[in-house]
Amino acid sequence: MVWSRNRKIIFLFSSILGLLMVGLASFLPFMGAKAAAPKAMLTLTARQAQAAANCSKKTASPSQYQVIGNANTVQWGYFSKKSPPVLAVHSKDYVTMDLITHHAGDDYARMIQGDPGIESIYQWTASEKGVKERGPGVHVLTGPVYICDAEPGDLLEVRIVDLKLKPSGNPKYAGKTFGSNAAAWWGFHYKNLSQEPKPREVITIYEMDATGKQQYAKAAYSFKWTSQTTPDGKSHATIDYPGIVVDHGKVKETLNVLNGVKVPLRLHIGAMGLAPKEADIVNSIPPGYFGGNMDNRHVAAGTSMYYPVSVPGALFSAGDAHAAQGDSELDGTAIETSLVGKFQFILHKQAKLAGTILDKVDYPLLETPDSWIVHGFTFRNYLAELGPDAQTKIFQLSSLDPALKDCSTKLRDFLMNGMNLTEDEAYSLMTVSGDFAITQVVDGNWGVHGIIPKAMFNPKQIKPKPVA
Amino acid sequence: MVWSRNRKIIFLFSSILGLLMVGLASFLPFMGAKAAAPKAMLTLTARQAQAAANCSKKTASPSQYQVIGNANTVQWGYFSKKSPPVLAVHSKDYVTMDLITHHAGDDYARMIQGDPGIESIYQWTASEKGVKERGPGVHVLTGPVYICDAEPGDLLEVRIVDLKLKPSGNPKYAGKTFGSNAAAWWGFHYKNLSQEPKPREVITIYEMDATGKQQYAKAAYSFKWTSQTTPDGKSHATIDYPGIVVDHGKVKETLNVLNGVKVPLRLHIGAMGLAPKEADIVNSIPPGYFGGNMDNRHVAAGTSMYYPVSVPGALFSAGDAHAAQGDSELDGTAIETSLVGKFQFILHKQAKLAGTILDKVDYPLLETPDSWIVHGFTFRNYLAELGPDAQTKIFQLSSLDPALKDCSTKLRDFLMNGMNLTEDEAYSLMTVSGDFAITQVVDGNWGVHGIIPKAMFNPKQIKPKPVA
Numbered sequence: 001m002v003w004s005r006n007r008k009i010i011f012l013f014s015s016i017l018g019l020l021m022v023g024l025a026s027f028l029p030f031m032g033a034k035a036a037a038p039k040a041m042l043t044l045t046a047r048q049a050q051a052a053a054n055c056s057k058k059t060a061s062p063s064q065y066q067v068i069g070n071a072n073t074v075q076w077g078y079f080s081k082k083s084p085p086v087l088a089v090h091s092k093d094y095v096t097m098d099l100i101t102h103h104a105g106d107d108y109a110r111m112i113q114g115d116p117g118i119e120s121i122y123q124w125t126a127s128e129k130g131v132k133e134r135g136p137g138v139h140v141l142t143g144p145v146y147i148c149d150a151e152p153g154d155l156l157e158v159r160i161v162d163l164k165l166k167p168s169g170n171p172k173y174a175g176k177t178f179g180s181n182a183a184a185w186w187g188f189h190y191k192n193l194s195q196e197p198k199p200r201e202v203i204t205i206y207e208m209d210a211t212g213k214q215q216y217a218k219a220a221y222s223f224k225w226t227s228q229t230t231p232d233g234k235s236h237a238t239i240d241y242p243g244i245v246v247d248h249g250k251v252k253e254t255l256n257v258l259n260g261v262k263v264p265l266r267l268h269i270g271a272m273g274l275a276p277k278e279a280d281i282v283n284s285i286p287p288g289y290f291g292g293n294m295d296n297r298h299v300a301a302g303t304s305m306y307y308p309v310s311v312p313g314a315l316f317s318a319g320d321a322h323a324a325q326g327d328s329e330l331d332g333t334a335i336e337t338s339l340v341g342k343f344q345f346i347l348h349k350q351a352k353l354a355g356t357i358l359d360k361v362d363y364p365l366l367e368t369p370d371s372w373i374v375h376g377f378t379f380r381n382y383l384a385e386l387g388p389d390a391q392t393k394i395f396q397l398s399s400l401d402p403a404l405k406d407c408s409t410k411l412r413d414f415l416m417n418g419m420n421l422t423e424d425e426a427y428s429l430m431t432v433s434g435d436f437a438i439t440q441v442v443d444g445n446w447g448v449h450g451i452i453p454k455a456m457f458n459p460k461q462i463k464p465k466p467v468a
Numbered sequence: 469m470v471w472s473r474n475r476k477i478i479f480l481f482s483s484i485l486g487l488l489m490v491g492l493a494s495f496l497p498f499m500g501a502k503a504a505a506p507k508a509m510l511t512l513t514a515r516q517a518q519a520a521a522n523c524s525k526k527t528a529s530p531s532q533y534q535v536i537g538n539a540n541t542v543q544w545g546y547f548s549k550k551s552p553p554v555l556a557v558h559s560k561d562y563v564t565m566d567l568i569t570h571h572a573g574d575d576y577a578r579m580i581q582g583d584p585g586i587e588s589i590y591q592w593t594a595s596e597k598g599v600k601e602r603g604p605g606v607h608v609l610t611g612p613v614y615i616c617d618a619e620p621g622d623l624l625e626v627r628i629v630d631l632k633l634k635p636s637g638n639p640k641y642a643g644k645t646f647g648s649n650a651a652a653w654w655g656f657h658y659k660n661l662s663q664e665p666k667p668r669e670v671i672t673i674y675e676m677d678a679t680g681k682q683q684y685a686k687a688a689y690s691f692k693w694t695s696q697t698t699p700d701g702k703s704h705a706t707i708d709y710p711g712i713v714v715d716h717g718k719v720k721e722t723l724n725v726l727n728g729v730k731v732p733l734r735l736h737i738g739a740m741g742l743a744p745k746e747a748d749i750v751n752s753i754p755p756g757y758f759g760g761n762m763d764n765r766h767v768a769a770g771t772s773m774y775y776p777v778s779v780p781g782a783l784f785s786a787g788d789a790h791a792a793q794g795d796s797e798l799d800g801t802a803i804e805t806s807l808v809g810k811f812q813f814i815l816h817k818q819a820k821l822a823g824t825i826l827d828k829v830d831y832p833l834l835e836t837p838d839s840w841i842v843h844g845f846t847f848r849n850y851l852a853e854l855g856p857d858a859q860t861k862i863f864q865l866s867s868l869d870p871a872l873k874d875c876s877t878k879l880r881d882f883l884m885n886g887m888n889l890t891e892d893e894a895y896s897l898m899t900v901s902g903d904f905a906i907t908q909v910v911d912g913n914w915g916v917h918g919i920i921p922k923a924m925f926n927p928k929q930i931k932p933k934p935v936a
Binding site: 181183187188189192193195202204206217219222257258259260261262263264325327328329331333334335400401404408409413421423429431432433435437438441448455456457458460461 | 662690892
């Protein structure tokens with residue numbers, strides 16, 4: 001494996017530790033070890049300078065990096081072009097990173113306790129928080145990773161080389177991984193409950209074999225959400241703040257849930273993408289042209305996502321790891337769990353895209369071994385289309401009908417630009433062979449994805465892939 | 469095979485041929501041979517009496533029937549509880565029937581010529597039509613088949629035992645089957661064309677190996693629709709009447725379409741279902757609780773559809789055969805072709821459904837070898853919900869959002885009633901393992917289907933299937 005040949009556990013930026021201490025809301029990245037990290041503030045400018053410095057040192061073969069998930073390597077609830085990178089990498093480099101679930105607080109003992117990184121993220125006392133800013137969205141996002149030489153107009157290919165369950169850090173649950181499904185107020189089902197009490201939010205905790213030998217999850221228990229009080233003294237009658245640690249003395253656990261049911265695992269990444277250019281802080285919940293919280297269950301090991309770059313360095317982040325989810329993510333969440341992902345980044349410069357299958361791709365595109373998958377949304381670019389209040393409005397305008405229109409337009413254009421088809425050929429082919437599915441109906445900017453099989457094309461008659 | 473052991477080519481009702489000649493819009497069924505059939509009119513009452521008579525003669529083992537598709541065995545464009553049956557069968561009987569495409573007129577030479585049954589259906593001169601009534605919908609539906617002893621409240625299981633391409637009857641195209649994809653004005657794409665001239669309708673003719681050895685379709689040619697004149701002297705600037713035979717002297721054929729592309733075959737039945745109770749004539753286009761034009765590509769050989777019976781005898785019909793279609797049927801049609809289907813009918817009496825996996829199923833349900841699939845629509849029962857103008861209104865109210873709500877409600881209820889789950893278990897399970905896809909967006913009552921895998925359940929903890 002390339003991994004063992006050139007592994008680097010690097011402590012980026014460590015040379016300037018302590019030199020720059022400024023009050024910006026940014027954290028020093030800490031990587032490669034689980035011990036408590038020294039904390040320091042570093043300006044965006046300084047981090048970017050550091051990234052630029054690292055970018056100037058290119059090695060002959062791809063480098064390997066690791067980013068441990070902890071309070072210093074994540075941001076909670078947003079994508080931001082202003083976020084200082086945790087790492088700068090060159091095209092073709094590999095990065096292994098922890099993807100820590102934002103639902104771990106549903107069962108502290110099983111999903112937080114004993115893992116110093118996760119503990120540091122969730123740390124919250126009356127006087128301090130491990131991650132100072134949470135919101136406006138909900139996802140714990142590892143990153144961002146700065147891609148050297150990436151500029152607006154380029155396309156970033158993110159190959160998911162590997163994706164593994166992260167074992168519980170608690171010795172009591174050795175060899176197990178747990179996940180939480182929250183049937184929550186933002187779920188599509190929430191106004192469609194048939195039984196009392198309604199409405200209600202219900203958490204189901206799922207248990208998995210961390211070794212991956214058993215390819216299924218089983219429900220461990222469930223509980224109805226009851227009002228929880230956070231260290232700041234606030235009460236939360238519903239799941240209205242990210243990362244609330246549930247007091248299990250205040251909920252009633254129901255055992256023997258989903259007896260005998262073995263839910264097939266579908267490890268994938270719910271939220272992954274680049275920093276958008278339109279706003280400084282972008283809520284992590286609604287997906288868009290930059291990817292983000294697409295919640296497509298096909299974004300799994302062995303696939304590649306292509307994202308249009310809209311800010312220098314691309315600024316890649318990932319989180320919202322899922323053990324299993326069906327198309328639609330109906331009740332609001334998947335089996336939310338923590339995973340470890342290994343990624344390779346391939347930068348496709350704009351100038352080299354013409355004449356390739358990726359020509360004019362300005363939307364998030366997934367390549368699986370068997371298919372190309374385009375992603376449509378209620379709004380193609382809600383940040384630009386909905387004006388200054390876009391991040392509020394988007395949650396009031398959700399609909400699948402325009403998402404299918406957006407998705408079918410993108411698939412048509414992909415077939416015309418990448419597969420050399422006329423418009424009439426494209427529409428006929430996508431009708432007789434393309435499948436449109438409901439990606440999610442819980443993230444504001446609702447999603448539809450269109451799948452086109454690869455095998456039906458004659459490689460000689462379509463455009464080539466760009467040289468990596 | 470059961471087939472060879474007990475094959476019956478029967479001429480139902482032949483004993484009363486010529487005895488009853490009345491002016492109702494009904495036709496004598498003609499089965500079992502391709503020669504021209506004597507035509508006669510038979511009242512609904514007489515046909516029903518005949519069906520009842522046939523129902524009284526039950527044999528020990530299931531019978532086998534065949535219905536050749538011709539002008540006497542089909543109705544064009546509607547489901548009707550008033551339609552005289554072409555055949556009466558008992559539960560467990562088998563029926564092989566031709567499913568003749570309503571798009572054969574797009575290429576008379578390849579899809580009509582040389583097949584006496586199809587010729588008789590499309591026959592249209594200034595003085596007469598092979599099938600007198602066409603509309604208000606578009607599908608050529610073979611049937612109806614009267615199921616002995618079926619009563620409202622029962623559930624009819626229709627097993628698709630086999631599904632085969634019907635070879636062209638034209639010796640010039642021996643060994644081939646052809647299909648038509650019409651990118652038509654009712655397509656979802658129609659208002660989203662990027663190139664001129666727009667709008668436009670485009671027909672693409674696909675060619676297949678009738679033996680089924682080559683499991684793909686290739687485009688033969690395409691043409692833009694131009695105004696066509698029918699034998700009644702009317703002009704059709706768009707595809708506004710079913711079964712127009714295109715004058716190929718008036719269109720320009722484009723060759724070398726979709727070069728090198730091999731579209732995977734997915735033989736399935738677009739429209740299949742029972743007569744609804746709500747109206748005498750029901751447009752064949754919008755699907756509903758009775759099934760009908762669901763256009764679900766999963767309705768294929770080896771699967772079973774379950775339909776709630778709402779009229780005596782159930783009155784099963786089928787048509788709209790498809791060689792391939794993707795989820796959504798985006799441009800308005802599939803690869804529309806003619807198939808031969810072999811069905812077995814299993815009648816599940818209402819009294820025997822309690823305590824089984826089919827308990828309270830009052831919607832169209834599909835069982836595949838791997839999964840259960842429920843079907844949701846913009847309106848669960850548009851005929852009842854939209855009042856007297858339901859059959860017009862439905863085309864103005866199409867949306868996927870309520871279709872997902874309907875579908876998820878049905879899937880929840882299926883999991884609660886059939887799989888013994890609580891509501892909380894049902895919503896969690898369908899979220900983490902159930903896939904919701906877009907069935908079609910071209911039939912007025914738009915469709916979403918929800919797929920739940922079978923293998924994850926422990927058979928001991930779910931309800932049993934009813935005894936057939």
